[in-house]
Amino acid sequence: MNPDDRRRRFEAVAPAVIEPVRRYLARRTDPSTADDVLQETLLVCWRRVDDMPAVEFLPWAYGVARNCLANAERAQRRRHRLFARIVHLDPPPVAVPENDPDHELTEAVARLRAEDAEILRLWAWEELSASEIATVLRISANAASLRLHRAKQKLRDELRKPGTGNGHEELTEGRRP
């Protein structure tokens, strides 16, 4: 692709990427990190515009955003570690609605493994299919389909458990890179 073609392609695709990726990040981190990571994600997309799929470019871009966010969080954790002695180290912040509309569900999702919770978010919040989730996570479509199925099952199991909110809160919510 010559430079003009690259530019044209990026200009055609990027506006359709910005809004969804911005939401993806708003759901997973604080506003300031989301801003930085959005810009970084666009830079990577622009540099790799030749690799960008013609049709399923959005899941591909989510995958880029996911990596950029993981990098940003690693850097943040490194900084946090410096203050570990004086500050009780927080898990990476998770964006939650200000007035939690479904506390029971939020609790149930929080008890899932990070990988399972993330796959459910991609399915429900980003409204992706199993094959699109596969593109985001860079795994096979079969693996994505299986993991999505299991994650749904686990969430249902958690929701069925009596006595939710029993204080059993592990740090499973933080996303691992």
Next chain:
Amino acid sequence: MTDDDDLRSRLRRTDPAAGLAPVAPARTAQLLEKTMTTAAVKPRLDTRLILVAAAALLLIVAVGGWQLLRPPGSGHNAAGPVAVPSAGVTKKLTGPPAAQAKCIAPTATKLREYADFAFAGTVTSLYGDAVALKVTRVYRGAPADAVEVAQEGGSSETMMGSGKFEIGRDYLVASSEGGILVCGYSGEADATGLQELYDEAF
């Protein structure tokens, strides 16, 4: 409604971005512009600016049996084969490779810095991959009456304008050590801004 649908809509109700206002169009434009300009100044692009092929004059020395033309009144030894219908000095250049090149915006300063030969000329003949140009003006370098360009694959796609040499058309061409400078430094004489660039540089 299936269990899946129920679960999905229940999850959706907890979407923290549900109340997020759409991004303003101005912000989108700003993000795009920032992205593309930031990426464009990466230094790695600069090194590809000059596409150097074989140094033409050395080639002539290497190929034995070619006669050197020494026109009267000129102390220069620039010479070439007789494919060019001109009795004067012929300079040989190599065209850009067919591969794509990544460019930063051309500037007169860079042109002045890079080019050791620059001229305006009209294409007089095309023989396969060999292009002959009649020189109408030399901006920089030794005077020459004709220039031969050996181009790869019959085209020089990275030049400005149509990207091709065509018989009868006028071109502005700059070169460094025998290799044509592309990336907005050579092309059709009427390509946008090219003449102005040459006027400013030389």
